[in-house]
Amino acid sequence: MMEEKGVISNTKSTQDLAVEGLKHLEDTIEAAFQILSSMNDELCNPALWPVAHSSSGDASDSSHHSEMGSGALEEARLRYKSSIASLRSIISAIPNSRKAKAYEAGFTNGSSESHADQAEIEKLEEKATSLRKEVANKHKHLKILIDQLRNIITDVSTWQSPCSV
Structure with a gap:
């Protein structure tokens, strides 16, 4: 049962893949929520707006906040993309798991x-x-x-x- 970046081993059962897929789905939902939360934070905080950076007297403080806000959004976006990729690999592995199970069942049970x-x-x-x-x-x-x-x-x-x- 070995997993390498997007490649799922054919030895996992469909149920194992479903459990793993559920975990990735929960991660995806959490990352999507974090994206929305980060966007909300940025939209609700004028100090994080690019306009605030140009009009503010203290440019270094404003740019620092802007980088923090964008960083949280970027991190959430990367988590989302990663969890979606993992979820897609799990989904694509399920038919292979079923084929492997049918193939094994043919040899063990006739x-x-x-x-x-x-x-x-x-x-x-x-x-x-x-x-x-x-x-x-x-x-x-x-x-x-x-x-x-x-x-x-x-x-x-x-x-x-x-x-x-």
Whole structure:
């Protein structure tokens, strides 16, 4: 189980990759929050604005604050980019992990498990197809009922409107 900058070992299970991906996702969210927080700090503190640097009498103090603000933002941006790269590598490693697992299962359990999995997949696909047909059929009936309700509302509105002669 070796990981080198963006390269994930094929020996990790999908569950291990998911746990690692969750960690990277949390890091990404934290870095994104830090970016927003740093941007908010810079926007709310006029001493950090570049305009404040040129108009301030104490240029060294203002530039010092500006560098600090930009530094925090830059650090958060780099953390974000790094965690996104790690997350992408984890996501791209998941299909390889599944293929490796299927390949190993074929050697350890013979092909019976993969045939059972395939049969279950086909069964689930058939069920999904029948459910889609059922939903489409119910949608058609619902559309008819909505159209009938519109007609009833139109008729009732016509009956309730005052007749002007």
